[in-house]
Amino acid sequence: NQRGGAQITPNDIIFFNGLGDAISKIYGMLKRTARVVMPSPSYTTHSSAEAAHAGDRPVTYRLDPNNMWYPDLDDLEKRIKYNPAVVAILIINPDNPTGAVYPEEILRGMVALARRYDLFVICDEVYLNIVYNGFKTLPLSDIIGDVPAIAMRGLSKEMPWPGGRCGWIEVYNGHQSPIFEKYINSVLNAKMLEVCSTTLPQLVLPELFKHPQYHGYLQERIDRYERYSNIAYDCLNKVDGIMVNRTNGAFYLSIAFVPGRLNHEQTLPITNNEVRHKVEVLVNQCGISLDKRFVYYLLGSTGICTVPLTSFATDLDGIRITMLEREEEAFREIIETIARAIRDYLASAG
Known part of the structure; x- marks a missing residue:
């Protein structure tokens, strides 16, 4: 919130038993006919979860190996424009498996496409704080504006903790669209069915991030x-x-x-x-x-x-x-x- 971008409350944060659990819920709560267009190459957990949800091959947009593995925005727009089943765009930044870090103009271009075609955005930002070689990027919250979105965060990449399963999503503009609000509620309700909690990692996280050695x-x-x-x-x-x-x-x-x-x-x-x-x-x-x-x-x-x-x-x-x-x-x-x-x-x- 202090960055001045999307503003959230504690109710806009949902914890999961690792981001694998979050990915499963996020795709699993979509209508079976709804598709998420994702990068190619793409992190397997995302592509497998989307394909399993839809019962079909993933719908993908091209990452260009001749242009630093950046998304081909023209290809992305074609995948959206000619596939009315697409409801969301997946962004992985920094990217797995390519290690690409997307500049601001690429991210803004992707958000603009989501706005133009009335989509929401899913952004996996688990590596957001692992950037180097003088490159810079932005969290989705800085540029999302009024577009409904989910940012995915987690602990395991910055601080390996075997057994400390803790991932979370931040929901931006959750009340912007009645359909998106209903979808987020279904994700939350799916979590309410579970009896296990990520209480220990949640208690540890604030102490970890403010520790002088971290x-x-x-x-x-x-x-x-x-x-x-x-x-x-x-x-x-x-x-x-x-x-x-x-x-x-x-x-x-x-x-x-x-x-x-x-x-x-x-x-x-x-x-x-x-x-x-x-x-x-x-x-x-x-x-x-x-x-x-x-x-x-x-x-x-x-x-x-x-x-x-x-x-x-x-x-x-x-x-x-x-x-x-x-x-x-x-x-x-x-x-x-x-x-x-x-x-x-x-x-x-x-």
Whole structure:
């Protein structure tokens, strides 16, 4: 409220047992015919929850790997304009899986589309305080104006607390639309059915955030992610056949293979016969995506585990890497090994 944007009361905040619980309720309380258009690539919990709610594939808008993974606003408007079932836009900022941080003009453009087409906005801001490389962004509350919206916040990314499940939503302009107000009430009523409470994390949160060591702890992590993002970008950007953007928020890096560079003949050497046999069985499954094939070979050959980008509601082949390794030299070695593996894999078959 002190920032001067959207104004809320305690009644506009609903706590959940982690944001996974919040995501389940937010999509689950929509009418089955209502769709939320979401980014592609997209965090799997969102895309899976929306698809499960609708009984259909997610409706997505494009994040552009040739433009820092920013949303393609023209594509987003087309997805809205020609799909009357869309009732909301999902924004993930900073983004998972790409690590993109959206500038103010992008966010304002997305809110403008929501206003123009009478939609509400869902904004996952769980990484909002993990931004670096000189980039800046804004919370949705600063720019939402009179558009109905839900901002999603949580504890686990800033302060890992195993077992301390606590996420919450902030509802903006909850009384602006009778339909939106009824929808939010259905989310609240669904929570009222539960007997478990997030009382302990709620009691701890204020003490945690005002603790004199907290901001130093968080800044140490942010500084480390910034170093790692530059180590990874400087190394991987030299590799032919992939599209790489510098990560500027959260702690993920997504690499996309240039279309046409992967095929089903490429391999990496695997010295352990048992592991090689297992990988060969996996990669020969019917319908396996080309990036998942690479992920299996990378794991079998180097022991490095990544996630195929096609797991994130996209047709782009690629991988997502996390930057959570604490030892810098170990992280550098991991990135250099991935870079060598990509070169070797792409060269193994034309």
